[in-house]
Amino acid sequence: MGLLRQWASFVKRLVHVIAKPVKGDGSRGGMVVHPYRGYGSQREVFVMGRVFHQAALSRIIPRHGMLRDTADVARRILRRGLANAQVEVHIGENQLCVSTDRDGYFDVHLPISHALPIDVSWHRADILVHCPGESPIRTHVEVYVPPPETDLLIISDIDDTVMFTGVAEKLKMLYRLFVKKPHRRTAFPGVAALYQSLHRGVNGRAERPILYVSRGPWAIYEMLETFFQINRIPVGPILFLREWGISWHKPWPRRAKEHKRDLIDRMLTLYSDMPCILIGDSGQHDPEVYIEIVKAYPDRIKAIYIRRVDKDPQREAAIQRLRDQIVGTQCELVLAADSVLIAEHAHAQGHISAHGLAAVQRDVDDHRNDPA
Incomplete structure (x- = not known):
């Protein structure tokens, strides 16, 4: 009976997680606009999102519980992207109108002809969506533009770099990714302090952009945002995600x-x-991709930090061969077993403060003393 209850709990939580993204319409159905946090510069900003139609929820369905979640899962499965919807994006005095693609996605590249304020990093983009047969929808989203004095860009993987997902253990990965609540998903010890230190810089007051890239689907966007906030990890524009929708014209992501x-x-x-630091893990293609980037931008990449997620000697030897390929460049590849080794190198290179290094060491020590 205990095993049966565990499976019942597993299914219940899985259904709730899958249903969550459709609950924001108050069960009314119709057109829904979901923008993702944007990013940009004083020359151009990027805003992505999706416009789709989902069915209304029957009034006989209760507002909470497994039946409601099951009905919302059905609504999510049946919802469809709205092609050729007109999406107007305004940021300051700049504006652009684009159409959604056949899956309902929009990807706005908005040239900045009227300068944005330089005393703030987060700007509001107002969005107005028109679609025949639907009531217009107004919404907005935040767009990150680094301040002019920004001295460093950080680009980071997420899976097995910021949080443990166990790519080598697929079932555990799916359980952690889609079933565990955000505050129970495992962030690597010291990650929060490390990324805060990289974000704040040596003087502790910088606002360096941290841009996150992942192979995960857009469906987990909200969960990842919550995870970052709960774990005190600087929330950058999460522009990492892929469209995993399966269709006859696009059967694979x-x-x-x-x-x-x-x-x-x-x-x-x-x-x-801006010079750049790349952060990833040893489990997938990050070292290979990052070495290609160093070769394409030899003067831009200052460091590659690779978190070691296994102890496979063949994989370590392969990464060592990759490291040898960039000898003589300004970049060094660091294969690190924990966040402290990354922080020590970043401090030695002048990328983070002594206070930031101490914070990472303290966080890792606290985890070792209290792993629960």
Whole structure:
């Protein structure tokens, strides 16, 4: 009976997680607009999102409980992206109108012809969506633009770099990713202090952009935002995600390696005057992708930090061979077993403060003394 209860609890929580993204419409159904946090510079900003239609919820369905969650899962499965919806984005005095693609996604590249205020980093983008047969919807989203004095860009993987997902253990990964509540998902010890230190810089007052890239689907966007906030990890524009929707014209998601490389190229082009640090893990393609980036931008990448997620000697030897390929550049690849080793190198290179290094050491020590 105990095992049966565990499985029942597993299914109940899984259904609730899958149902959560459709609950914001108050059960009315109709057109829904879901923008994702944007990013940009004083030259151009990027805002992505999706417009879709979902069915209304029957009044006989209770507002809470397993039946409501099951009905919302059905609504999520049946919802469809709205193609050719008109999306107007305004930020300051700048504006642009685009159409959604056939899956309902919009990707706005808005040139900045009227300068944005430089005394703030987060700007409000107002969004107005029109679609035939639907009532117009107004919403807004935050857009991050680094201050002019920003001295460093950080691009980080998430899976097995910020949080443990166990890519080598698929069932455990799915359990942690889709079933555990955000505050119970495992962040690596010292990650919060490390990323806060990188964000704040040596003087403790910088606002460096940290841009996160992941092979995960857009469906987990809200959960990851909550995870970052609860774990005190600086929340950057989460522009990492892939569309995993399966259809006859697109039966598989885009390859993670290509997705990551293209996004990093896009960010380095946008922030063309900033040096960069790349952070990833040893379990997938991060070292290989990052070495390609160093070769393409030999003067831009100051360090590659790779979290070691296994002790496979063949994988370590492969990473050592990759490290040898960038000897003579300004970049050093650091294969680290924990956040302290990364922080020590970052401090030695002048990227974080002594206070930041001490905070990382303290967090890791606290975890060792109280692993629960």
